[in-house]
Amino acid sequence: MTIERIQGTDGIRGIVRLAEDCSGSDPISVFLHEAVLTEEFFELYTYAYCQELLEADFASANDLAVIGWDPRDMSGSFNHSAIRGIRKAGLTAVVVDILPTPAISLYQLHVGAACAFVLTASHNPADQNGIKIFIGHSNLKLFPEDDKRLTQRCLSLNFENLRSAPLIGELRNDHAAARKLFIEFMADPQNHWLNKDSLVGAKIIVDAANGAFSPLIEDLLNYESADYIFTNCDPARGINVCSGVADLEGVSSISADEIENGLFSGYETLEKMLAVGREQKETLLNNSGQVLGFVFDGDGDRCFLLSYDPFQDCVLVVGGDAQAFFQAKLLQQNYSWNQGPLFVNTVESDLEAGRAVQKIGFETMQCAVGDKWILWQACFYDWQAKREFYLNKIAASEFRILQEQVRTRLEQMVQSTKYDALSATTTFMSLEKWVSNNIGDELVNRAYDHVCQQQNNIFAIGSEESGHVITLAKMNFGHATRPVFIGNGLKCALNSLAAIQALRSAKNTPEFFEWLKCPFPSGFQKSLPVYYVDKSLLDEGSVLRTELEELLLANLNWPEMEVEIVKCQEEPEMLLLNVLENGLPAAAVFVRNSGTEDKLALYLRGRKELEVRLESLAEKIYPFLLLSFKNKNSPVAQAEQLVLLRLKDGAKQAIDLSFEQFAKISLNRLLHEMSSRQQLIKQEGDTWSITETGRICLNHTE
Template sequence: MERPIRLQGTDGIRAVVHTISENRGNSSPVRRFLQEGKLTPEFVELYGFAFAKYIQRIRSPRELSVVVGWDPRDPQKILSDAMIRGLQKAGATVLSIGIVPTPLVPMYQVASNAEAGVMLTASHNPPDQNGIKLFAGHFGIKFFPQDDIALTDLIYQLDYRQLSTLSLSGRIQDCASAATELFHEFHLDVRNHLISDALALRDHILLVDHANGSLRGFAADVFQKIGFGQVIDVYEGIDREINRDCGAAELEGVSYIDPQQVQPGGIYAENLVIKRLFEIGLDYQSESRSGGKIVSAALFDGDGDRFFRLDYDPYQDRVSVVSGDEIAYHIAAFLSKQKKIASAADLFVITVESDLQTGVAAAALGRKPVVVGVGDKWLLLQAILSRATNAQPDSGHKDLIHKFENRPCQENLIPIERWLEELPICEEFSSYVGGEETGHTVTAGYLEDKSANRKLIFAGNGLKSALNLYAATEFAEHRSSPEFWRLLHRPFFPGFKKTLYVYYTDKSKLKFESPIWEDLHQTLIRETEERFGSRIAVSLVHKIEEPGMLYLEVIDKTEEKNVQAAIFIRNSGTEDKTGVYLRGAEHDRDNLIFIGEQLRRRLLENMINENHPYLKAAVLFLDGKKIDESAISRHRLLQEMTKSGLIDEAYQPTELGLRLID
């Protein structure tokens, strides 16, 4: 089997957890990860050791300190203990902060002047998976692809049998209490949220959905201290699996939820937060119409770096979803209104997954829209590049800026660290907004390190995003009219946005100019030209952050030459799936869906990993046969088959599902 040059995806690694030791002879933990897709304690220990050695090599610290946190899906601490062992064997001092949301790892890293941070989490992925996110430097920056490649190469050079004999030379410190205190102080600090009038929040009944994850006990407490009128932690005292029938990831791509969808047999029948939102919303329907109450919910993912908002609409008797694009726009609009004068630093950075109209709407605010590849590291990079450019860089810095603008996948995090060390922390950073459709929103945060130096931190932070959104959407003049709900959930005129997934793919097949890439390329051009006709031109766009992505722009041939639509195919960086992304105008919906379905069929025919255990289970299910639930999560299987279009909401095979059997 050919080994990939990079083990990591968009943000670290994720895989199904396997904690039972087995005698596999010469089978190394790395081989099991690559061939079987299993995350073992031995692999995690090896990964931690290699990470510490890499940081020691590139930063040469006098003493290496690494912050380590984890989410609740590892209650016996099997993987977190393995990570800590690996770091200690490399001589690192481990600052253990326990079960925490992901953004607290870089926050505590910056505050304690630690050299690096590790978060053990699979984020929004199903509960049978876990993963590793890495941070480095005194600003808590995530690894860039070149760092991932260098770390992967180091991992390949290690022998776990030798590693297992090493002693624990590093120390471990319990920093959980100090980290928890920092988290609360950070979010209550007026520099880190936009709330200026807490009295306006007294009319809110806020339900909290922490996805049974890392924000349990954190989010509700902060909301109460900030001043929300009534805060209800729906899952308090309820033991459920992380991300199961809850959380922000459950609602990706959803705009509205109708009452029948929470009834028995409905798609959200097991979602306690949505059910409670309808119940409480109906109880306060009259007061909500008069502007006296707002009944909403804050939804996070398992590790707390994503956020969606739900609201009960008293006029439509439905629940409306405010997702990543709208969240970023609302915050940008609020900051622009406060600032009044636009500047070159007023960036609005979104990813290719966003609605095309999001950038258009941001430009109307006087902001400069920038579209990057998927991953919050790219949102951060644009903030730094903009600040470095506006700081009148010398010739050396200009060369670095040019490199990162033109080949970011070939650079590591050291130059970024140096820029941040040299750039003054100024007001221009405060106006920056970056956002992903999936709910990561990045704005500047501030804290002090242990030497009382003011430090800047950029990180995807679900709770910070929630506080900022609630501040940005207090349209007091509209509270007693349907206009309030329209502005809240449709702050700009949206385009068409849909993603078609194929799960259980062999993602290694989708590489630039590979046979499958070329086949999809030709299919995409042919179908697009046939459906749209002579009124358009097509342009293949190379996205430098994701070289393997196949991205096609559909350009109107009028004088304006506007981008009318975008159709692209990319591998997920966090799950075993490949997506066909359709973005454009609402009037092109039918054309885009037709093209997307043709491409999805090609993926199903050419990219399926026939050895994937969940694919085998899917075929058995479609064929009406029994599946082995001791090895397969039935809930995960049905959820992924539904998202793939293989079965409908009643779990009956679709035409696409029957095609898979054939």
């Protein structure tokens, strides 16, 4: 079988294990046959990408490559191996240690590095790790064409030769400088919208997910007017364990009973929210104070907001769609554009979110899942604004020809769907180099100043429901100020809070909390995951994909509606069907492989009045996915089947569901994914029992 690409939505992630504990002879064979990333793989991967940059003349010997990580690698084996890969390739490894992803990518721009490596598996469980890559100058993440080249390079390398290669690149530690830069960046009022005085009397519980924000967050949030309670700031307790955003996805409110006795029992942040909210309840019922929460993911590039509702005695979860809408409304109040500003979200978002921002004056665009596609739009429109500035200042025919060539190359890349971040970055840079060499850096700096003005930059906001909300930030480079677009969970939290405070009613009422929970008329949303799958079964041209497509079409034969199959340019493997009424979007149904976890999912989005039809569709499609797409060779899928077998004849305690042959698999994680995610089993007190869906799966395999 030809292997084209080993990466997912955002770099590469997976279960990690030391090479000595694996049976394969080299890191690639271990990854391909055991689905495990070893420390040797980390060395191979960073080496391969640095070689890619050197051979493409994007980097030269001893150029800088910034590298940092979240705290999940407690032994340091994977971190140190990744550093060795950089140095063996001949680049200087600039180590910034444990920092959030936005701080690492920001420092890359600050020092003019060729690239940045972030060692993280983001919101994934603690037994996983991964590698994200940011390209120098543009700060873009790798696109599919970049991934394919890197994959082929990794497959072609002989690790035995690499193992004995000398460390020819230098090593330096810039942790203190990178940390200081990020603190100063976040303290700059240009980079968030929150007025410190607006936090007077606020109680804010901050959940660092035992991740990259843990050693830093108290120094970042030094607003004296607010009362902070910091939770989940101890990496030794396990990154993302009963913490962070992952388990809050798709949840809009959490009842007191769920926190005290149910699914969210043991979640420290939610318990604090409930306790502090109840302590302040009488005050909250009679004024505008709030008990709030900031919840980050493991690497700190996204955030959910929490708010205690004293009228319902519950905790509200404000996800990416709602936060983006709040921020868009505040931007619309504060700025005027010459044309409609652009609001970008992904296919996972509520369909009504786009309609809501259109009503307040935004142009909308929908892209594939992954903040790399939002970053691409931000980068592209930033370049467009600079290009227009230059065209108004430069009459030279040579420049006019060059800018047209650049525009054509970028258009061809998009039209061919062969997205290539390294090529795009080089293309962007060619125009800037011409201006610098032929006219001077002063005009380049003036162009940057121009696009740093929000009204001159058409890209206004980009968001994912998962909590990425990206807006313009600014960074000082000597005497110049440059625009910066990065996923930054803290910036998202502060901007969302600023927007809510500016837009809210003067007094707490039941209507205020309902508005906070649902600021626009929401549509129907449902996401149903299937874990431990064979992702190749969804490939274009596969028999099972064709069968799935036919099943979807047969069940979407709704009166007075049309169905179109859409091939997403950025993610052609996704099976996406749009349902149209009178030519306008009414619903979207799609199935896609996760690029960050071992799962695929069925996504249903549509107008609220289509809820019954979409629920009925889910009842037909989801069992088909559960029965057809499991990877029967996966040890975790086999363990899942064993749990169902043991529960076939009655409820059992967790201790009765353990299994020696799968000792390396986390039972708690397996039970969590089988229950709260797939609804195959359910917990009642200290016992587990099989659900009807679980029984259907069991009967099928038997």
